[in-house]
Amino acid sequence: MCPRIVTDEDRQQRDRELLDTALELIQQDNLTSLSMDKLAANVPYSKGTVYNHFCSKEDLLLGLCNCGMEIVADLFDRAAGIQGSGRDHVFALTYAYLLYALLYRDQFFLHVQSKTPSLYEKGSQERLERNLQLEERLLGHVLQAVEQAITEGNLQLKPGWDSMQVAFHLWASAFGAIAVASIKSQSPGPMRVQFKREVFNQMALILDGLGWKPSTSAWKACPVLQQLETIYQSELEALEKQGISLSIPATCSQGENA
Amino acid sequence: MCPRIVTDEDRQQRDRELLDTALELIQQDNLTSLSMDKLAANVPYSKGTVYNHFCSKEDLLLGLCNCGMEIVADLFDRAAGIQGSGRDHVFALTYAYLLYALLYRDQFFLHVQSKTPSLYEKGSQERLERNLQLEERLLGHVLQAVEQAITEGNLQLKPGWDSMQVAFHLWASAFGAIAVASIKSQSPGPMRVQFKREVFNQMALILDGLGWKPSTSAWKACPVLQQLETIYQSELEALEKQGISLSIPATCSQGENA
DNA sequence: TTTTTTCTTGACGGTGCGTCAATATTGGCC
DNA sequence: GGCCAATATTGACGCACCGTCAAGAAAAAA
Numbered sequence: 001m002c003p004r005i006v007t008d009e010d011r012q013q014r015d016r017e018l019l020d021t022a023l024e025l026i027q028q029d030n031l032t033s034l035s036m037d038k039l040a041a042n043v044p045y046s047k048g049t050v051y052n053h054f055c056s057k058e059d060l061l062l063g064l065c066n067c068g069m070e071i072v073a074d075l076f077d078r079a080a081g082i083q084g085s086g087r088d089h090v091f092a093l094t095y096a097y098l099l100y101a102l103l104y105r106d107q108f109f110l111h112v113q114s115k116t117p118s119l120y121e122k123g124s125q126e127r128l129e130r131n132l133q134l135e136e137r138l139l140g141h142v143l144q145a146v147e148q149a150i151t152e153g154n155l156q157l158k159p160g161w162d163s164m165q166v167a168f169h170l171w172a173s174a175f176g177a178i179a180v181a182s183i184k185s186q187s188p189g190p191m192r193v194q195f196k197r198e199v200f201n202q203m204a205l206i207l208d209g210l211g212w213k214p215s216t217s218a219w220k221a222c223p224v225l226q227q228l229e230t231i232y233q234s235e236l237e238a239l240e241k242q243g244i245s246l247s248i249p250a251t252c253s254q255g256e257n258a
Numbered sequence: 259m260c261p262r263i264v265t266d267e268d269r270q271q272r273d274r275e276l277l278d279t280a281l282e283l284i285q286q287d288n289l290t291s292l293s294m295d296k297l298a299a300n301v302p303y304s305k306g307t308v309y310n311h312f313c314s315k316e317d318l319l320l321g322l323c324n325c326g327m328e329i330v331a332d333l334f335d336r337a338a339g340i341q342g343s344g345r346d347h348v349f350a351l352t353y354a355y356l357l358y359a360l361l362y363r364d365q366f367f368l369h370v371q372s373k374t375p376s377l378y379e380k381g382s383q384e385r386l387e388r389n390l391q392l393e394e395r396l397l398g399h400v401l402q403a404v405e406q407a408i409t410e411g412n413l414q415l416k417p418g419w420d421s422m423q424v425a426f427h428l429w430a431s432a433f434g435a436i437a438v439a440s441i442k443s444q445s446p447g448p449m450r451v452q453f454k455r456e457v458f459n460q461m462a463l464i465l466d467g468l469g470w471k472p473s474t475s476a477w478k479a480c481p482v483l484q485q486l487e488t489i490y491q492s493e494l495e496a497l498e499k500q501g502i503s504l505s506i507p508a509t510c511s512q513g514e515n516a
Numbered sequence: 517t518t519t520t521t522t523c524t525t526g527a528c529g530g531t532g533c534g535t536c537a538a539t540a541t542t543g544g545c546c
Numbered sequence: 547g548g549c550c551a552a553t554a555t556t557g558a559c560g561c562a563c564c565g566t567c568a569a570g571a572a573a574a575a576a
């Protein structure tokens with residue numbers, strides 16, 4: 001139809017088209033059932049052309065992962081816009097990340113896989129770089145919240161620590177809690193804990209451990225939750241359609257160890 | 259060779275033989291390169307017989323995951339045997355889990371995957387049950403440390419909390435930190451944090467957040483580390499052979515927020 | 517020895533990944 | 547317009563992998 005004139009917009013647009021179709025296929029079935037042939041069959045291009053955009057299946061997965069990280073970046077951007085303390089912003093980021101994990105579970109776990117040799121060894125240079133960029137951008141939001149708390153005077157770094165370390169701990173802790181919550185709430189076995197609620201409790205524990213003031217109980221009353229339910233209204237509605245509600249923080253058991 | 263007499267020991271023994279060969283193949287290459295044909299080719303049985311033991315590839319992976327969990331269970335058993343406070347035991351369990359993740363990375367991540375529909379929907383009933391049993395056993399060790407701390411008087415549960423919740427947070431936090439550490443220390447991108455060391459810092463943060471006494475600095479001096487290096491001597495040597503050292507806790511930056 | 521039961525085998529169908537020679541499309545040139 | 551070169555597209559092909567199953571082998575029973 002239109003060869004030779006693909007070098008710019010066209011290419012980007014078809015990239016998106018392919019990724020969007022792939023995402024649809026994932027949502028219809030699941031990630032493991034996605035195949036390059038299936039993608040090619042559901043798109044007005046042939047397999048060869050698909051391989052012109054993604055050098056391997058792993059590269060496609062990397063593309064989907066990056067797609068997801070862009071969604072998170074957008075959620076984080078909105079979280080950064082709320083009115084509130086550094087601690088409020090940590091809460092907002094956690095909320096956003098949990099929202100993402102519940103809405104896009106496959107892509108959430110792709111984020112881990114993208115760091116694994118089996119993926120990144122077969123991804124294109126271009127997409128790997130984008131992956132690092134996006135990671136940087138996400139971590140930047142966390143760092144910003146940490147530094148806000150420091151300038152507010154609510155957080156004093158312990159000797160030998162820097163903000164990056166703090167950001168790392170916040171990230172790792174949120175990831176762990178959300179991963180376990182996301183897994184446990186959809187797998188067989190005993191369900192002894194309200195996992196989604198515990199995500200926020202865990203962040204509170206970390207913050208308390210860091211000596212990050214004010215203490216946890218502030219979350220209950222503060223108007224951040226209402227702000228969040230406003231800025232994430234469409235995402236929350238999408239979640240409700242899937243039968244999942246996220247009315248956790250209001251009933252969050254609080255750790256009042258001032 | 260010997261049909262009809264397979265109903266008991268024979269079957270178990272071949273199960274192990276198959277799993278052991280599969281583990282060898284994984285260590286030679288990697289998890290993704292493992293295939294049922296390859297396994298059958300490296301074993302004195304045919305593919306059909308392999309499928310007599312594992313109803314699908316996913317079932318084999320589940321078997322490998324269980325294998326790994328048994329290793330962890332063994333490490334945890336040894337950790338439970340050390341002399342020390344509840345906090346020391348948490349430290350020891352963290353140490354053991356990190357050791358496991360570094361030595362058997364693929365199996366560590368299989369533990370997550372085993373909770374994902376794409377795996378557990380195709381696993382055999384038998385192996386799924388065993389998986390839950392093992393999970394129970396591992397969590398039991400964490401619970402035990404929590405309850406030891408409570409009876410010692412070092413940990414007082416906040417109102418509305420129970421030991422299971424505490425164990426969940428310890429587990430999720432350790433998992434997150436170790437996962438991120440394991441991933442980041444073997445993938446491209448900036449390396450701004452000594453990830454392995456931070457695993458212990460993160461646990462300290464959680465403990466501090468829980469109000470779990472005594473405060474963190476105790477780890478540095480306590481004789482637990484020496485005990486650990488004794489009971490995990492062979493594992494540490496195996497790790498060194500791979501060029502990874504685990505001399506972290508001694509230089510662990512301590513959070514002294516009593 | 518023969519029959520029956522149990523276990524093993526590997527060839528086969530179906531699917532997925534990635535390649536590449538053949539084909540189609542377009543821009544430039546005469 | 548007609549022709550050439552450069553580029554994009556196609557889908558059939560080779561290879562690997564998963565899971566099955568009819569045919570066959572081995573042991574126990576008769």
